[in-house]
Amino acid sequence: MIFNYPNGKKYIANANTDQVNKVKKNKNAAYSNRGMTLEEDLNVTNSFYLDRGVAVIHKKPTPVQIVNVDYPRRSAAVIKEAYFKQASTTDYNGIYKGKYIDFEAKETKFTTSFPLKNFHEHQIAHMKAVLNQEGICFVILRFSTEEEVYLLEAAHLLTFWERMETGGRKSITKEEIMEYGHRIPLGLHPRIDYIKVIDYLYKLS
Template identity: 55%
Template sequence: MNYPNGKKQDSSRSAMANTGKAFSNRGMSLEEDINITNSFYLDSAIAVIHKKPTPIQIVKVNYPKRSAAVITEGYFKQASTTDYNGVYRGKHIDFEAKETKNKTRFPLANIHDHQLNHMQAVVKHGGISFLLIRFAQFNETYFFPVEKLFPYWDDKLSGKRKSIPYQIIKNEGYVIPFHYQKRIDYLAIIDKLYF
């Protein structure tokens, strides 16, 4: 499958997941790790959290006789919300996952204005909203509550800065240890922070 940014998914990485050789976290994308984690949560009746489908603007569809409708022209649309949401222990969960190859900072260009507005609204209405940020070079994934993002976002809007330093995320965020099944066990962090 291809992605909007023109990158192809590395099929050798997906294959690794199936052979069970990916015992270390290295080599799988954050999205793949989150999907595996969410499947584990669902199958173990821990939580119901899904990735939303990619929004597509459908322009042309063909309806061949005796077979499925085929979309022959469509475009990727920018998401107006976050990618993941669901319910855990009665709470609404809503988050965005971002991976960076940067070693010193997390560029805020990774988050869109309307996504931040959405996360703010979710928190206002009593939901739990956060970022999962992976620094790919260090193979570290952090839980970063959206409330801690707001001051940096204000700095971005006022032109003061365009990123959050790695050290800030390390200090103010919560590193998520890697497990084999619960690869990115972000609910463990939620248990500590919100219950």
């Protein structure tokens, strides 16, 4: 089966096994000193919240558009070709203590700033819509080199985005993130306890 990314490049599911194993080995080596990726850490964290009845937060599935289906038998269908569609909103959403939660998660290898190009206009528009409905919206940013994670409220992100659109810098400085954001210490259970920050910001504890 062949998947096509939005840029037209093909992803072949049955790629050479040795090559896949080599990629996995290199990836594992790259992350061996820093733990899991941000997405993996958040998925584990959300499972922790769900199992203990703290919150119901899930990662939104990536939309896939199927363009070629083979029917070898009347009772079976085989997808031959599909496209990964670009996500239209943010990565995660759910509910916590009766409040709608919506956030995006991004990480960078830069150490002094966070590039705004990591976000897309449709995501910014979505965050604005969530805030207009009085939902809790934010981004979780990870500086992967230093293993530092911050929660930055969407309202602040929108301010930095507007600054860029009016000719300002195209990134958020580390100092700005430290000033306006909230650092989340990495733990074990849960790994990234962002609910504590939400409790503090919105007086939900």
